[in-house]
Amino acid sequence: MARILGIDPGSTITGFAVIEGGATPTMCVIDCIRLPRVDFPARLGLIFEGLTRVIQQYRPEEMAIENVFVSKNAASALKLGQARGAAICAAAARGLPVSEYTATQVKQAIVGRGHADKRQIQHMVGMLLGVAGPIQADAADAAGVAICHAHHARTASRMRVAVSTTGRR
Numbered sequence: 001m002a003r004i005l006g007i008d009p010g011s012t013i014t015g016f017a018v019i020e021g022g023a024t025p026t027m028c029v030i031d032c033i034r035l036p037r038v039d040f041p042a043r044l045g046l047i048f049e050g051l052t053r054v055i056q057q058y059r060p061e062e063m064a065i066e067n068v069f070v071s072k073n074a075a076s077a078l079k080l081g082q083a084r085g086a087a088i089c090a091a092a093a094r095g096l097p098v099s100e101y102t103a104t105q106v107k108q109a110i111v112g113r114g115h116a117d118k119r120q121i122q123h124m125v126g127m128l129l130g131v132a133g134p135i136q137a138d139a140a141d142a143a144g145v146a147i148c149h150a151h152h153a154r155t156a157s158r159m160r161v162a163v164s165t166t167g168r169r
Contacts, residue, residue, distance in 0.1 A: 001022035003018060003028065004062050005062070006064050006149065009084040009086075011079040013033070014083060015138030015143075016033065016054055018060050019143065021149070021153060022150070022154075025128065025147050025150050026130075027143070032138050032139050045086070051087055051091070063098045064099045067101060067103070101145055101149065121144050122137060128147060
């Protein structure tokens with residue numbers, strides 16, 4: 001199965017995780033890019049540069065990223081969207097296909113229900129990846145996105161096999 005880079009974008013902290021997908025995903029790295037208090041365009045550049053380094057070091061084959069949710073604060077949603085754009089550009093510059101998942105999809109894949117809280121995500125990601133000790137929330141969310149993508153990719157692969165063996169489309 002593919003090596004997957006999961007991203008939880010943020011304008012102050014961007015979580016990332018690289019996992020080996022498969023029946024039992026395994027962790028390569030799980031961490032965060034903590035951005036200094038500099039002007040916003042500089043932070044976007046740091047997200048791009050930081051993720052470019054992660055891609056060069058861990059050589060993922062695919063990237064999965066959390067979709068922007070609609071926020072009450074339009075300015076915050078716009079900044080989050082721009083952080084996502086910087087992350088997507090880092091992947092696109094390296095030729096990685098990008099898949100997007102809503103927070104609800106990720107929570108359902110990890111915890112089994114779409115309204116799980118941060119602590120539940122952190123706990124389940126730790127259990128699924130065999131991580132002992134606490135995981136920073138943004139890094140756990142990024143790993144959750146990667147695991148969600150691995151599950152979706154496995155299901156899609158099985159469906160293609162089922163379609164090809166039944167002759168149906």
